[in-house]
Amino acid sequence: MKIENAKAQMRKGVLEYCILSVLSDHDAYASDIINKLKEAKMIVVEGTLYPLLTRLKNSELLGYRWEESSQGPPRKYYEITEKGKEFLNELDDSWKELVDAVAFIRNYEQRTD
Amino acid sequence: MKIENAKAQMRKGVLEYCILSVLSDHDAYASDIINKLKEAKMIVVEGTLYPLLTRLKNSELLGYRWEESSQGPPRKYYEITEKGKEFLNELDDSWKELVDAVAFIRNYEQRTD
DNA sequence: TTATAGTACCTTGCAATACATGGTACTATA
DNA sequence: TATAGTACCATGTATTGCAAGGTACTATAA
Numbered sequence: 001m002k003i004e005n006a007k008a009q010m011r012k013g014v015l016e017y018c019i020l021s022v023l024s025d026h027d028a029y030a031s032d033i034i035n036k037l038k039e040a041k042m043i044v045v046e047g048t049l050y051p052l053l054t055r056l057k058n059s060e061l062l063g064y065r066w067e068e069s070s071q072g073p074p075r076k077y078y079e080i081t082e083k084g085k086e087f088l089n090e091l092d093d094s095w096k097e098l099v100d101a102v103a104f105i106r107n108y109e110q111r112t113d
Numbered sequence: 114m115k116i117e118n119a120k121a122q123m124r125k126g127v128l129e130y131c132i133l134s135v136l137s138d139h140d141a142y143a144s145d146i147i148n149k150l151k152e153a154k155m156i157v158v159e160g161t162l163y164p165l166l167t168r169l170k171n172s173e174l175l176g177y178r179w180e181e182s183s184q185g186p187p188r189k190y191y192e193i194t195e196k197g198k199e200f201l202n203e204l205d206d207s208w209k210e211l212v213d214a215v216a217f218i219r220n221y222e223q224r225t226d
Numbered sequence: 227t228t229a230t231a232g233t234a235c236c237t238t239g240c241a242a243t244a245c246a247t248g249g250t251a252c253t254a255t256a
Numbered sequence: 257t258a259t260a261g262t263a264c265c266a267t268g269t270a271t272t273g274c275a276a277g278g279t280a281c282t283a284t285a286a
Contacts, residue, residue: 002172003203009126009272010211012243013119021218030263040217041210048245050265055243059115072262073252090116092219097154098123099212104153105134106205122243125272143234161274163236168272185233186281 011042015052017091018042020061020080024088029067029075053078061087124155128165130204131155133174133193137201142180142188166191174200 022028022036030049037044056062061084066074080088135141135149143162150157169175174197179187193201 002200003207005271006126006129006204007207007211008244008270010130010207012125012272013122014211014215015244016119017123018215018218021215025221036221037214037218040214040221042214042218045245046264047247048243050263051245051267052243054265069253069262071254073264075263087115091119094116094120094123095215098120098127101150101153101155102127102131102208105131105150105155108138108149108153118242121241121273125243128273158274159235160237160276161272164238164274165272167236182233182282184283186235188234 014095015042015044015048016056017088017095019049019052019056020084020088020091023062023078023080024085027077027079029077031075033078056084060084127208128155128157128161129169130201130208132162132165132169133197133201133204136175136191136193137198140190140192142190144188146191169197173197 018037018040019033022033028036030046030053034044034046034049053062057064057078060081062078063081064076064078067077068074131150131153132146135146141149143159143166146166147157147159147162166175170177170191173194175191176194177189177191180190182188
């Protein structure tokens, strides 16, 4: 369905912004992050999240540590780095500019209706 | 520069939304569209716009007609179709959901600071 | 008439990311 | 020992923004 495809395209670039946001609040492991995003109605699956976390870690925007779990296998807790925080600020600016641009275009269109 | 790359990624999916918005207001040719988007600080170049207009036309979301110009070559005026208007509404909903999701995540993060 | 500038449109291949799919591994419990 | 629940992972596909190089029409200058 074409709108689903458009939604996926709109998520490109925004997901890393959201993940860095979630982690700037507190450290988390993958399942935590998925649940936090789900609360915001940003539905992300593991197949998307793990490669993205790896990419962010490789870019030194995130770090991680292993922690034992009282049940099940050990968990990989991710944390944002200083570099990640700086990048998050830049993403914040970019996102706001984009939202403003879209609002300008949409409001301009509706004003002339 | 990595932030420029992130910006390009954030524009994926959003550009077609903006272009359909611009054209739902009034018909336009490429240069018009580029200028309208520039007013909103959405910088788009021809190499991006022409393939996208072609894709939208092939998806029957847009139609076009040629019009002579008093100076220079003839111009291709694009217009949105009924199907395009319906899709624009769906894109509008999707965009708003995304913006709400991001706001939820960002506000949650700042509330706990 | 020819050459040039301005304007309009176009094609193609590359880079980057979301994600589906299939997989491995650890731990607790039966 | 086998199984269920949970956690993590790799890879290839699909899609779009866009840089780069191109063609073509029209008016104007030479």
